[in-house]
Amino acid sequence: GRLESTVAVITGGGSGLGAAITSRFVEEGARVVVLDRSAEKLAAAENRYGGTVRTVRGSVTAFADNARACSVAENEFGGLDVFIGNAGLWDFSRTLFDSTPEHLDAGFDELFAVNVKGYVLGAKAAAPLLRRTRGNMVFTLSNAALYPGGGGVLYTASKHAGLGVVRQLAYELAPEIRVNAVAPGGMATDLRGPEAMDLSDQPIGAAIPIGKIVRENSALGIEPCAEDYVEAYVLLGSGRESRTVTGTVIDLSGFGIPRRPA
Numbered sequence: 001g002r003l004e005s006t007v008a009v010i011t012g013g014g015s016g017l018g019a020a021i022t023s024r025f026v027e028e029g030a031r032v033v034v035l036d037r038s039a040e041k042l043a044a045a046e047n048r049y050g051g052t053v054r055t056v057r058g059s060v061t062a063f064a065d066n067a068r069a070c071s072v073a074e075n076e077f078g079g080l081d082v083f084i085g086n087a088g089l090w091d092f093s094r095t096l097f098d099s100t101p102e103h104l105d106a107g108f109d110e111l112f113a114v115n116v117k118g119y120v121l122g123a124k125a126a127a128p129l130l131r132r133t134r135g136n137m138v139f140t141l142s143n144a145a146l147y148p149g150g151g152g153v154l155y156t157a158s159k160h161a162g163l164g165v166v167r168q169l170a171y172e173l174a175p176e177i178r179v180n181a182v183a184p185g186g187m188a189t190d191l192r193g194p195e196a197m198d199l200s201d202q203p204i205g206a207a208i209p210i211g212k213i214v215r216e217n218s219a220l221g222i223e224p225c226a227e228d229y230v231e232a233y234v235l236l237g238s239g240r241e242s243r244t245v246t247g248t249v250i251d252l253s254g255f256g257i258p259r260r261p262a
């Protein structure tokens, strides 16, 4: 496998993209610790993988929970090579005019706590272990980290902020630790929104025809699924395949090229 003797922590690995990355990493020989807030999803992962995947229930918004996941990697698997910050919330493209001031205020705190603070606290917990192995971090961003229209102002700002996290930490943590990002486009997953905006009880896939929207608005005209985006994580996570790469974002969304008029 391309990730033989590699240990990874994957946040939000319970479903969607994180679950697809977990599956691909295991296939390539890695051992994985999944940090997720959903006990149900974690139980499913344990049943599916047995000993190669350990799970930690907690929130990326708490440093102690990120630190616990990294300790499990160290104690159960002997160290940490790749930290994948991936757990996120979406704002369901709520526009400024359609949002109440209260929704913007509390929604900002809840969404940024996961999408931005969660990445910073995860990095803080993982860095001491990654320095020992000359490992790397990979963060899930989005087309919304690079272009408008992939969410509302809260989500787009949070994913642009994620790019700042990646660039600053790539600078600070060099040369010991590489830090990169992957920007996927839309996919039907269990992606939720902030409770404070009443956006937590329906997943993106049920709320809008996300696949169709991506197909109709991207140059390539395809309907991607989570599995379409996982290879970039293998590439960036592998010390052998990308040892020269840091501070970069791989745009997998295809949204950089406009759709050609029919």
Ligand code: NAD
Pocket (backbone or CB within 6 Å): 011, 012, 013, 014, 015, 016, 017, 018, 035, 036, 037, 038, 041, 058, 059, 060, 061, 086, 087, 088, 089, 090, 114, 140, 141, 142, 143, 184, 185, 186, 187, 188, 189, 190, 191, 192, 204, 210
């Ligand atoms: P998902 O909801 O299926 O997966 C996210 C996981 O994170 C879930 O298992 C959830 O339980 C977990 N999670 C949420 N908040 C958490 C917290 N505070 N602590 C710990 N775990 C938490 O959604 P997904 O679409 O797979 O999202 C993964 C990443 O992909 C996110 O960063 C998202 O912004 C990004 N993304 C998604 C899309 C899309 O269209 N689905 C597009 C671009 C980028």
